[in-house]
Amino acid sequence: MNEQLPVELLSDAFNVFRDASRKLEEQYALLEDRIDELSIELAEKNKAIERTRRLAAMGEMAARVAHEIRNPLGSMAIFANLLERELASEPDKQRLANHVSTGIKSLDNLLSNMLLFASSPEAKLKPVDMRKVIEESLLLAKGHDRSDVSVRAEFCGQTSIMADGVLLRQLFLNLIINAIDAMDEGGSLKIRTRVVEDRQRYMEIKVSDTGRGIRKEHIDRVFDPFFSTKDRGTGLGLAIVSTVVNAHSGFIDVDSVAGEGTAFTIGLPMLREYRI
Numbered sequence: 001m002n003e004q005l006p007v008e009l010l011s012d013a014f015n016v017f018r019d020a021s022r023k024l025e026e027q028y029a030l031l032e033d034r035i036d037e038l039s040i041e042l043a044e045k046n047k048a049i050e051r052t053r054r055l056a057a058m059g060e061m062a063a064r065v066a067h068e069i070r071n072p073l074g075s076m077a078i079f080a081n082l083l084e085r086e087l088a089s090e091p092d093k094q095r096l097a098n099h100v101s102t103g104i105k106s107l108d109n110l111l112s113n114m115l116l117f118a119s120s121p122e123a124k125l126k127p128v129d130m131r132k133v134i135e136e137s138l139l140l141a142k143g144h145d146r147s148d149v150s151v152r153a154e155f156c157g158q159t160s161i162m163a164d165g166v167l168l169r170q171l172f173l174n175l176i177i178n179a180i181d182a183m184d185e186g187g188s189l190k191i192r193t194r195v196v197e198d199r200q201r202y203m204e205i206k207v208s209d210t211g212r213g214i215r216k217e218h219i220d221r222v223f224d225p226f227f228s229t230k231d232r233g234t235g236l237g238l239a240i241v242s243t244v245v246n247a248h249s250g251f252i253d254v255d256s257v258a259g260e261g262t263a264f265t266i267g268l269p270m271l272r273e274y275r276i
């Protein structure tokens with residue numbers, strides 16, 4: 001028996017079908033929008049990955065270039081030194097040779113900082129004499145020094161410690177240069193070491209200056225890589241300082257009053273089994 005479906009039933013079914021298809025269309029449109037959004041996001045992420053790759057490659061290249069520049073720079077330093085000595089009787093010319101030496105030292109410091117920054121170094125601990133390390137750093141800073149800045153180093157108690165002398169020299173060189181930079185109207189730089197018997201025995205080294213100090217809003221950022229308030233600063237100095245301190249499982253504090261001066265205090269653990 002072919003009974004005809006009631007018209008209402010057909011019309012209800014048609015309405016249900018129309019609602020369902022409208023909902024599907026809406027869902028489809030939403031999905032299309034989402035796909036568009038995801039494609040844009042993916043394109044941005046791909047760009048970011050590409051940028052990171054390029055930066056990493058640039059970093060590697062910078063480290064390689066730094067290495068390559070090191071050797072000829074060493075020869076130039078020797079030559080400039082010889083020239084300085086040869087020109088002892090001609091002070092005007094000697095001053096020029098001295099400029100060359102100073103420029104080479106700055107470049108060498110920049111390269112050392114770049115190489116250390118690129119390599120996240122490990123400390124190779126050996127017995128070192130902190131007095132010798134600090135005196136060598138002061139010597140390396142020659143050229144940055146000025147007649148209106150007095151320098152005093154005081155060593156109290158034991159100065160031998162298990163540490164990485166090469167890394168520490170770079171650490172102090174950066175602190176000393178920063179201190180001198182901060183005293184463009186003259187002042188005094190003091191370096192003092194002492195042994196502290198706390199829960200752990202450690203050597204404390206305080207580097208203080210009477211320079212312009214660090215502004216409050218900058219104090220939390222001074223150890224950030226590339227943070228610099230100087231026209232030609234790289235912002236790598238204190239980043240290296242904190243890397244070297246960490247490599248020795250030490251600590252660093254900074255205490256500064258704008259207009260009065262700055263003191264960096266470093267603590268390096270002294271291994272108990274090492275005594276001389």
Ligand SMILES: Nc1ncnc2c1ncn2[C@@H]1O[C@H](COP(=O)(O)OP(=O)(O)O)[C@@H](O)[C@H]1O
Binds near residue numbers: 218
């Ligand atoms: N002894 C100091 N006195 C005053 N400001 C300092 C001192 N040491 C560091 N700073 C501040 O910290 C910043 C970062 O120092 P650093 O990482 O060595 O980079 P750079 O010397 O290239 O600027 C400096 O630009 C300066 O503003």
Ligand SMILES: [Mg+2]
Binds near residue numbers: 236237
């Ligand atoms: Mg610096």
